[in-house]
Amino acid sequence: MRNHKNHFFELGYMIDAMGCQREIAKKIREQEADYILQVKNNQKTLLENIEDSFAVKKAVEIDTTEDCGHGRVEVRKCIVISDLEFIDNAHKWKDLRIIVKIESKIYFKKTEKETTSTRYYISSLPADAGLLNESIRSHWTIENNLHWNLDVIFREDNQAKRNQTAIENANLIAKLANTMLDQEKTFPKSKNRKRLKAFTDSTYRELILKV
Template identity: 85%
Template sequence: MTRQGPELENLLFKDCFTTLKDPRRTNRGNIRYSLEELIFLTIAAVVSGFQTYELIEGFGQEKLDWLRSYYPYKNGVPSHDTLGKLYGRLNPKEFSKCLIQFTESLAEQDTKVIAIDGKTVKGFLNQEGYPMHILTAFCANNRMSLGQKSVDGKENEIVAIPRLLELVCVKNSIVTIDAMGCQTEIATKIRKQEAEYVLQVKNNQKTLLENIEDSFSVKKTTDIDITEDCGHGRVEVRKCSVVSDLEFIENAHKWKDLKTIVRIESKTYFKKTAKEILGTRYYISSLPANAKLLNESISSHWSIENNLHWNLDVIFKEDNQAKRNQTAIENANLIAKLAMIMLEQEKTFTKSKNRKRLKAFANNTYRELILKV
C-alpha cells in the first residue's frame, strides 16, 4: 500500500487508505483479507447502521455480492474476531492521518471556525485506571471532524491541544477553545499556524478574568452585536460586547497578537417552564473588534457538542460499546466520525442520520452515494 494519493480535490473513499500500514504479519502468507477489504466492509456497515463487529460481519454476509463489486472477498466475509484483531492493532495515529486527508478534501476552503473540545468515553478505563478522553478539532461550517488526539493517562487537554494543532491544517481559520485551552503557548501556536483564536477565560486565569471584568466596567465598548435564536422550546438573546482598549490587561503582550476582549451576555427563556436563565462569559481574541464575527464564532463553537458529541452518544452509542481495547475504541471513534461526515455531506435525502443509515442499508445505490465510490 505505497501508491501516492491523488490531489485532494479528486480524493474518493477508495483512495483514503493507500498509505496505511497493515499491522498484521503479512510475511506469513496467511492473510485472507486485504486491509482495504476490511476497512471498506466496516465503514459501509457503519454508515448503514451497524457498529459492533458481530453486526458488521452480519452486514457483510447480507451484502456480499455488493461488496464483491468493489473488492474480491475471495474468502467470503471476515469474522468478527478478524475485525476485532485488526482494529485492536491498527495504529490510530496513522489511521487518523488518512481520514484527515479525506475530510480536508471535502471541507470548504473559505474562512471557517474550528472548535477544539474533548469528550470522555464512558465505561472504559485504561490499565492505569484513567478514563479515555479524546480531543477533537471540529469544523463548524461543514459539521465534520478534522482530526483527533487522545489524552494520555494523567495528562490534560493543555498538553494534548498543541499536538492536535500539529495534525490539523488551521490556516486562515478561527480556532475556538474553552477555558482549558486559554494558555499563552496555545495562543502563540495558533498564530504561528496563521489562524485566529477565540479563547474562553474562566477562573483558571483568575488575574486575566479580573482584568477583563475591570475593563468592561470602565472602558468604552468598541462594538456590539445582538442576536436572537428561537428553537427547541426556548428563546435565547445573546449580546456580544467587544473592547479593544487593553490598558488594564496585565502582560497583554504575552498573548500573541491579542486585539480584543469579549463579553457574551445571554438570556435564555424556556417556554415550557417559563424560566429565564442569565449568563455571562468572557473571551480573548486575536480578531479585530467585529462583534458580529466574534458572536457568530463563539456561537459556532457549541456545534461540537450539538453536532458531534451528541451524535456520538445518541446515534452511534459510543458510550455503550463493549470494546475494552483502547486502540480499538480510538479506531471505532474515528470510523464513527468518518461515517458521520459522510452522512452529513449527503444532501439528496434530507432526513435524519438514522433515516439515512436505514436507507443506506436497504439501497445499494444510496450507500454508494454516501461512500463516494
C-alpha cells in the first residue's frame, strides 16, 4: 500500500517557473509520497482552468466539517473533481488525479461578523474528500501557527525592508530560527526567553545552532 504522506507546497511561495513546480511534484512522487499543491493568482491559466472545471463539472466527493473554538465557528466544505478535461497540460503534472476546492466560512461570535474564502488545489491523492479536508486543515493550522510566531516573536510585520530579496531572505532566516528554538528542549521556556538567553549566552547559542 502506498504511503499517503502529503507534501504541501503553496504555489504562490515557490519558484515562479511552472516547470520547476512540475519538477517538484515529480520528485515527490518519486519518493512514493503524494502532493497537494495550492494554486494561487500567479498561476492564472491553471487557476482559470480549475475555476471553469468547478463551474460545469460534477463533483465526485464532497465533505463538510464544522469546528468550534476560540470564539468562532468555522464551516469547511471540500469539493473534489476527478475530471481533468479542462486542465491544460494536466499530463505534465506527475500523477495528477484530482482538483480540489475548499470553501471556508468563519463566524466570529464576539463581533457577529462572518468571513468567507475559497482556495483551490491540485493533488495526486485519490478522490477522498474527508482525507483531503483534514489534510489541508491540518496544514493551515501549522501555517497559521508559524505566521503567528513570525509576527509576534520575530516582529516580521514591523520590519521596514522594501527589497523583495531581503524580505524573502529575512523570512527564511526567521523560519530557520523558529525551527531551531522549537527543537531545543534543554531550556523549557518560551521562545522569547530562549532568544534572550541565546543573545547573552554564547554556549547556549552554540547549542541551538547545533540542533
